[in-house]
Amino acid sequence: MNARTPRNGCPDRVALSVWADTGADPAIARHVAACPDCRMVVDGYRSFDAAVRRAARPPADLADRVWAACLSAPADSPTIIIPVWMHAVRIAAAALIVGAVTAVVFVLGGSPAARNPALAQAETEGAALAVGLARPTIYIPFAGTGGGYPSLATEPIDSSRLTRVATTDPEAAVPPLPVSLRGSPVVLDNFVHHVWVVGDVRASEHELLGALPESATPLCTNRTDRSVCLKVILADRQLQQLVNRMQDAGWALVSPGLPQPGEESRLLATGKDVVYTVDLVAR
Amino acid sequence: MSDTGTKLSDAEIIARFKDGDVAIFQKLVDRYAGRAYQIAYGVLGSREDAEEVAQDVFVRIFRSLGRFRGDSEFTTWMYRIAMNLARNKYRWNKSRGARREISLQETLSDDETRALIQLAEERPSPDLANELNEFETNVMKEIDNLPPLYREALVMRNIDEMSYEQIAHALGCKLGTIKSRIARAREELRKRLGV
Ligand SMILES: [Zn+2]
Numbered sequence: 001m002n003a004r005t006p007r008n009g010c011p012d013r014v015a016l017s018v019w020a021d022t023g024a025d026p027a028i029a030r031h032v033a034a035c036p037d038c039r040m041v042v043d044g045y046r047s048f049d050a051a052v053r054r055a056a057r058p059p060a061d062l063a064d065r066v067w068a069a070c071l072s073a074p075a076d077s078p079t080i081i082i083p084v085w086m087h088a089v090r091i092a093a094a095a096l097i098v099g100a101v102t103a104v105v106f107v108l109g110g111s112p113a114a115r116n117p118a119l120a121q122a123e124t125e126g127a128a129l130a131v132g133l134a135r136p137t138i139y140i141p142f143a144g145t146g147g148g149y150p151s152l153a154t155e156p157i158d159s160s161r162l163t164r165v166a167t168t169d170p171e172a173a174v175p176p177l178p179v180s181l182r183g184s185p186v187v188l189d190n191f192v193h194h195v196w197v198v199g200d201v202r203a204s205e206h207e208l209l210g211a212l213p214e215s216a217t218p219l220c221t222n223r224t225d226r227s228v229c230l231k232v233i234l235a236d237r238q239l240q241q242l243v244n245r246m247q248d249a250g251w252a253l254v255s256p257g258l259p260q261p262g263e264e265s266r267l268l269a270t271g272k273d274v275v276y277t278v279d280l281v282a283r
Numbered sequence: 284m285s286d287t288g289t290k291l292s293d294a295e296i297i298a299r300f301k302d303g304d305v306a307i308f309q310k311l312v313d314r315y316a317g318r319a320y321q322i323a324y325g326v327l328g329s330r331e332d333a334e335e336v337a338q339d340v341f342v343r344i345f346r347s348l349g350r351f352r353g354d355s356e357f358t359t360w361m362y363r364i365a366m367n368l369a370r371n372k373y374r375w376n377k378s379r380g381a382r383r384e385i386s387l388q389e390t391l392s393d394d395e396t397r398a399l400i401q402l403a404e405e406r407p408s409p410d411l412a413n414e415l416n417e418f419e420t421n422v423m424k425e426i427d428n429l430p431p432l433y434r435e436a437l438v439m440r441n442i443d444e445m446s447y448e449q450i451a452h453a454l455g456c457k458l459g460t461i462k463s464r465i466a467r468a469r470e471e472l473r474k475r476l477g478v
Binding site for chain 1: 317320341349418465466473
């Protein structure tokens with residue numbers, strides 16, 4: 001290819017190409033104006049550019065679909081803010097409740113890590129697990145992080161597993177945390193994932209949609225006969241009110257993460273937005 | 284939930300996101316999803332793949348923006364993610380087509396790219412062919428046949444407001460390399476199209 005110095009007196013093709021884009025060099029401008037060969041070359045470049053621009057034009061509704069994809073992506077294991085003094089206490093708590101892990105793993109059945117990336121990750125990191133069922137709240141200390149809660153699932157929910165969880169007496173499975181472990185109010189993470197066990201999934205979904213503020217635009221990311229997954233952005237206070245209403249409707253919250261129904265005092269509400277992922281699973 | 288009336292800078296949007304205004308992220312999507320798409324299109328030459336990459340880019344940014352330290356411009360960061368994901372997808376597509384196992388963790392060198400060009404199958408015509416005139420269709424067909432390093436530079440140049448400096452930054456190349464690649468891409472097209 002002769003990208004350089006194609007003819008005596010003509011600029012090389014790299015210079016011509018740069019000039020076609022920038023128009024920065026007056027000497028090249030004068031030359032192109034006077035040289036039909038170079039003008040033809042530059043015209044060719046510009047016609048390619050126009051074709052590329054047209055072909056690479058994004059679809060008009062691309063941004064809507066990209067935003068929907070952001071909202072429907074599986075949530076990471078959310079983290080919470082834990083005061084420094086609690087780190088030492090968490091270690092003690094992990095030892096205290098590590099026995100409960102066996103029970104919880106049994107409750108979840110089979111090999112939960114194989115089906116649940118969050119649990120698998122926690123296991124491979126050698127983290128001590130403790131899971132809370134409805135109330136009381138149980139902390140999950142993750143190795144090497146500032147602490148966190150598990151998300152019970154990042155995949156479509158296996159309702160049989162949850163049914164078994166829901167029918168297990170939480171008080172018997174896991175002892176309540178000492179009050180000293182509850183800590184001061186925390187700010188919610190940007191992502192909250194809750195699994196609720198409900199009677200009728202369709203009716204509950206309808207009820208949930210009716211309870212959302214008008215400004216909220218929920219997105220359904222998964223629907224099966226016995227479960228539905230919705231995502232919606234809510235302010236932290238709105239979310240607390242919503243989970244209170246869900247509890248009042250007689251649904252059972254399986255996930256330990258804040259906000260918990262009736263536990264406003266544990267939430268440091270700042271008005272921030274939270275992406276709330278809610279799985280409704282048939283009892 | 285979010286203020287939609289004012290024109291905020293990228294840095295202001297990111298600051299508000301970090302303060303908990305998650306919904307404001309949509310402004311970044313509105314602003315830049317098209318750019319991510321165009322970058323991916325430049326590498327992949329497929330609208331479907333480009334959209335998939337654009338979604339992946341923003342899902343990843345959405346998840347990690349809270350940890351973005353702002354050492355570089357948001358756009359530079361976004362271009363790099365888009366380019367890396369698009370190249371990974373390109374390599375994945377090709378390795379699948381050629382039944383060759385290549386780790387997705389590897390970075391793509393120029394030599395590897397050349398080797399992959401040899402392996403590349405005939406790319407199907409762009410699916411928007413019936414929207415374009417004959418000349419545009421021919422240009423796109425030949426652009427699809429260009430070596431990816433030339434194609435991506437040329438396509439990035441044609442994305443609004445991407446200067447040579449920005450392209451060099453996004454591709455991690457010297458300015459002169461970018462000028463040369465774009466010129467070579469154009470010369471190659473001229474030769475193939477007889478313009
Ligand atoms: Zn000339």
